[in-house]
Amino acid sequence: MACSQHLLLLLLLLGLAEFLVFKRKNVLLLHKVIGEPCKQHSECRSHCCATNSLNPQRFCTPQTIFLQCLSWRKPNGYTCKDYHECRSGCCLMGGLDKQRICRPKTVFLQCLPLRKPNWEYCSDHSECQSQCCIRLNEVSPHRCIPKSGLLVQCLPL
Known part of the structure; x- marks a missing residue:
């Protein structure tokens, strides 16, 4: 009698284990892995569906340590x-x-x-890539010019 109970219990456990494996495989098939195309967060194992390049196509992406989904x-x-x-x-x-x-x-x-390149019109040193905005002569407008001289200063040419 005890042997038949053990056998019945063993069969029951094997059946339950087989059911759980079957159920688990179906659940895994429903969720996409990182890198697969998606349309909604719920499609992904990570629950993150976002763009990862200039391409508008969305893909399953990982979550941050704060459980947030970050788009590219x-x-x-x-x-x-x-x-x-x-x-x-x-x-x-x-x-x-x-x-x-x-x-x-x-x-x-x-x-x-963004700073202006050399020879563009300017009104202040901070507008220029070279950080140098001066007049080339007394009547000309201010322009961005490259720094020059031994100490690389903002000097007229």
Whole structure:
């Protein structure tokens, strides 16, 4: 009698184990792994479905240690419309075509503005890449010029 009870218990446990394995396989098949295309968070094992490049296609991505889903953001130099698009969080007007561009931050977490190249018109040293904005003669407008001289100073040419 005890042997038949043990056998019945063993069969019951094997059946339960087989059911759990079957159930687990079906659950795993329902959830996609990191890198697979998705449309909603619920499709992914990580519960994160986000873009990971300029391509608008969404993929299953890992969660952060704070259990947040992070979308891919544009690196510095790419055009942007809003600061949320940029990895640095800085989207500033710049360039000759007056487009907004993702810009880096300083060590003080301030957005670094785009500076004008040499020979562009300027009104202040901070506007120029060379940090040098002077008049070339008494009647000419201020322009960005390269620093020169032995000590690399802002000197007229």
